[in-house]
């Protein structure tokens with residue numbers, strides 16, 4: 001440690017610190033539009049400039065290393081003037097669209113303009129007026145609102161290792177786009193939406209389905225059914241100013257009923273069902289010399305990643321549809337028959353933490369008997385907008401239970417929200433299937449955590465199982481390369497497209513606060529698992545009844561018809 005002086009006050013700093021990191025530890029906030037924790041700083045936006053004694057010009061604090069006895073001014077008139085000018089120049093190229101913008105209130109550019117008291121447009125420039133790219137079912141790109149910070153490109157290239165977008169063109173003609181300025185639907189984009197959550201402005205957003213949902217609710221001929229993914233009840237609260245990690249499952253159910261949904265189901269039910277199907281498939285592959293390692297198939301960005309970049313591993317993907325699609329299929333079959341409803345009258349909506357689920361719902365592989373499994377997918381953010389639009393006040397609601405039969409779930413199903421959750425749930429049930437006994441401790445520490453790849457060897461009966469848990473497809477690429485090179489010790493691999501799993505999904509709330517929301521959401525999920533009694537998928541009575549009444553046994557012909565699918569190498573990039 002050594003000392004530096006900041007705004008005439010002495011503070012400690014560490015060798016290797018940049019000015020920005022040293023100051024953030026002592027509560028001095030430096031604004032930035034391009035900084036990304038954990039990645040090498042680019043200094044692209046220059047908003048973070050500070051004055052350093054002895055230097056002629058201002059320096060970018062995100063990339064400038066601290067030195068012993070350095071004297072820094074973070075808010076001198078020169079610094080403030082420079083930052084204001086940078087914001088004014090960014091706004092010169094920016095539409096005055098805040099009233100209509102999806103990011104109004106959570107936009108960092110808007111917040112900076114307010115913080116620095118920008119009250120008029122000082123500079124004018126001929127704007128790019130590039131057309132909106134609405135080609136992707138998941139993501140809309142609005143180049144007019146892009147400030148060229150590069151965060152989306154770095155997320156796509158350095159974190160996800162997909163490289164679907166890049167800077168194209170030069171000088172004032174530079175834009176962010178897929179190669180050759182093609183539209184997103186014919187790029188290698190896997191629809192993860194991580195670029196949206198990285199973007200400081202409204203230049204990237206989800207392709208919204210709220211209008212279709214609201215039209216369906218208003219249609220008296222339609223029965224509108226909604227399912228919500230395990231992570232949504234834990235993250236939605238942030239949109240309403242509550243502490244990250246606050247679980248509002250019951251209140252959300254009450255709100256959905258008041259908004260006009262006829263039935264409210266939990267996707268965690270079909271996560272339990274996925275475990276029954278997937279654990280049976282795994283045991284079958286192991287005992288009958290099937291293709292191993294088996295990869296989970298519940299994360300649609302990961303599926304497209306394999307189809308796109310590693311088609312030789314398609315046979316390794318579990319044939320299980322994702323829980324969203326499994327439940328969609330059951331709503332329009334088992335549930336419709338049970339209730340005497342014409343399945344064509346059902347409008348099936350799912351709320352997901354994920355933009356890639358929109359792509360999944362539109363896939364030809366997802367559906368049965370000429371019916372689509374799902375009619376609309378909305379993100380957690382869209383649900384929050386819909387709740388606000390519907391005038392729902394959580395303060396005046398009491399928690400309600402979801403509808404049966406698809407409202408019953410175990411905490412194993414709920415664990416699908418976190419990286420390692422599918423693995424933990426599957427191991428709880430695989431142990432029961434293989435040994436006939438429950439695991440002594442249901443908490444499986446080896447699969448919990450935040451590292452990009454976690455591996456373990458687990459003994460179940462006579463079987464030694466090699467497992468790996470991966471979050472972020474960039475990390476999956478590393479593991480796939482090892483397997484390609486001949487690695488053979490793995491039986492089962494869980495891959496979640498997004499860092500942190502669904503709790504860190506590309507459809508999750510975006511706020512201006514810098515708290516570690518992912519950690520708080522994950523802690524909340526594990527508290528739910530610890531505090532409830534039904535913790536294994538195979539003990540979910542509604543799942544057991546579904547097999548007794550309708551599906552027969554896991555992996556039966558009927559189960560395969562409704563709950564499984566197959567994927568193919570992607571020749572045309574759509």
Ligand code: SF4
Pocket residue numbers: 094095096097098099101102103104105107108109110145201202203
């Ligand atoms: S991106 Fe930000 S500044 Fe631009 S219109 Fe949207 S809210 Fe306003």
Ligand code: SF4
Pocket residue numbers: 139152155156160162163164165188189190191192193194195196
């Ligand atoms: S959605 Fe994911 S894959 Fe597509 S451009 Fe964004 S970060 Fe890249």
Ligand code: SF4
Pocket residue numbers: 145146147148149150151152153176195198199200201203204
């Ligand atoms: S789209 Fe968003 S994240 Fe990407 S460069 Fe533009 S402003 Fe930055």
